Amino acid sequence: xxxxxxxxxxxxxxxxxxxxxxxxxxxxxxxxxxxxxxxxxxxxxxxxxxxxxxxxxxxxxxxxxxxxxxxxxxxxxxxxxxxxxxxxxxxxxxxxxxxxxxxxxxxxxxxxxxxxxxxxxxxxxxxxxxxxxxxxxxxxxxxxxxxxxxxxxxxxxxxxxxxxxxxxxxxxxxxxxxxxxxxxxxxxxxxxxxxxxxxxxxxxxxxxxxxxxxxxxxxxxxxxxxxxxxxxxxxxxxxx
Ligand SMILES: [Fe+2]
Ligand SMILES: [Fe+2]
Numbered sequence: 001x002x003x004x005x006x007x008x009x010x011x012x013x014x015x016x017x018x019x020x021x022x023x024x025x026x027x028x029x030x031x032x033x034x035x036x037x038x039x040x041x042x043x044x045x046x047x048x049x050x051x052x053x054x055x056x057x058x059x060x061x062x063x064x065x066x067x068x069x070x071x072x073x074x075x076x077x078x079x080x081x082x083x084x085x086x087x088x089x090x091x092x093x094x095x096x097x098x099x100x101x102x103x104x105x106x107x108x109x110x111x112x113x114x115x116x117x118x119x120x121x122x123x124x125x126x127x128x129x130x131x132x133x134x135x136x137x138x139x140x141x142x143x144x145x146x147x148x149x150x151x152x153x154x155x156x157x158x159x160x161x162x163x164x165x166x167x168x169x170x171x172x173x174x175x176x177x178x179x180x181x182x183x184x185x186x187x188x189x190x191x192x193x194x195x196x197x198x199x200x201x202x203x204x205x206x207x208x209x210x211x212x213x214x215x216x217x218x219x220x221x222x223x224x225x226x227x228x229x230x231x232x233x234x235x236x237x238x239x240x
Contacts, residue, residue, distance in 0.1 A: 002052040005165035007219045008148040008211050010124075014052045016045055017162040024162065025073055026215050028152060029056050030145070033122030034063035037088075038143065038152050039215055040077035049077070050084070062088045064121065068154035069137035070100040073215065082107035091119065093130055095139035113141070123147065127207075134200045136191050142204065149210035151224060155191065156231060159217025167218040172227060174217065176234040183238065193239035201232040 002016045010031040015024045027049055028038040035057050041049045053059045062085040067074035075090065078101070082088050090110035092101055097110040113119065113128035120126075125146040132138055135155035143152045159174035160181075182190045209224030220227060 002048050003165065004052055004055065005219075007166055007213060007221070008150055011145070011148060011150055011211075011213070012056055013165055013213065013219055014049055015165060016041070016048055022160050022162075023216050026213070026217075026219075027053075028213050029053055030121065030124055031057055032124050035061055036064040036066060036121055036124070036126070037062050037081065038066045038213070039073065039154075040065060040067065040075050040081055042072045042076040043080060046077040046080045050081075060085050064089060064091050064119065066091045066126070066143050066152070067096075068131075068135070068142060068152075068215075069140040070096050070104075071137065074154070075101065075105055078105040079107050091128070091143075093128075093139050093141040095132075096141070099139060115141075129203065131200045131204070132196065133192050133194050134197060134204075144204075144207050144209065149208070149224070151204065151207060151209035151212050153212050153214045155215055157212055157214040157217060157220065157227070158190075159214065161217075163218045165218060166221060168220070168222045170227075170230075171212075171214070171218055171220045172230040172234050175231060176238060179234065179238040189239075191235065191239060193235055197235065198232055201228055201235070204228050205232070 005013045007013050012029045014027045017024050030036040094112035097112045101110045115130040117128045127144045129142050205225045205228035212220040
C-alpha cells in the first residue's frame with residue numbers, strides 16, 4: 001500500500017516503503033489545471049502508484065511529468081504513465097532528454113527546460129534549475145514551485161526507514177547518517193562532491209523554500225534556507 005499525504009494545498013506525497021531496502025520511494029502529485037507528477041517511481045511500483053494517483057486526480061489527465069535525473073526511481077515508469085495519459089509530456093534538462101530519456105523511457109519526446117525557465121500549470125509556477133551532479137548525475141536538475149515555496153529535492157535530504165510523512169524537526173542529521181552508512185557498503189559514493197557542489201547548494205538555499213519534498217524520507221516544513229546550508233555542511237564533512 002502507498003500512503004498519501006497532502007504536504008501543501010493541492011500538493012500530495014505518495015509514499016511506498018520497501019522493507020528490504022529500508023527506504024521510502026516518494027512521488028508527488030500537484031493538482032492544478034495542468035496536473036503534474038514529480039518522479040514516476042520504478043516500473044514495478046506503477047500499479048501501486050497509479051492506484052494512489054487515481055484517488056487524487058484522473059490519472060489519464062496528467063499533463064507534465066517531472067524528475068531530477070535519469071534513474072529508475074525518477075523516471076523508470078515514464079512510458080507506462082504516458083501510455084495511460086495521452087497528454088503527459090516529460091519535463092527535464094536538455095542533457096536528460098538527449099542523452100537518455102527520449103531514447104530509453106519516453107513514449108514521445110520530452111520537453112527540455114532551460115536553467116531558470118518557468119513552467120506555469122495554472123495556479124502553480126515551477127522554476128527549473130540546472131544542478132549538474134547535485135544530487136548526482138550529469139543531467140540533474142530541480143523544480144521549485146514558487147507560490148507554495150515547495151522545493152522538490154530528489155535524493156537531497158534522503159532519509160532511510162519508514163519515517164513520518166511530514167516533519168518540522170531536523171532532517172539533515174538523518175541525511176548525514178545515510179551518507180555515513182552508505183560510505184561503508186555497496187552504495188558508497190552515492191552523491192559526489194564536486195567543485196560546483198557548494199555553489200549549487202547555495203543557489204538552492206537562496207530560494208528560501210518553506211517545504212522540502214524529498215524522494216526518500218519525510219517532507220520537511222520549516223526554514224528551508226537553513227536546512228540547505230546545513231545539508232551543504234553535512235555533505236562537505238562526509239564526502240569532500
Ligand atoms: Fe538518484
Ligand atoms: Fe532516488
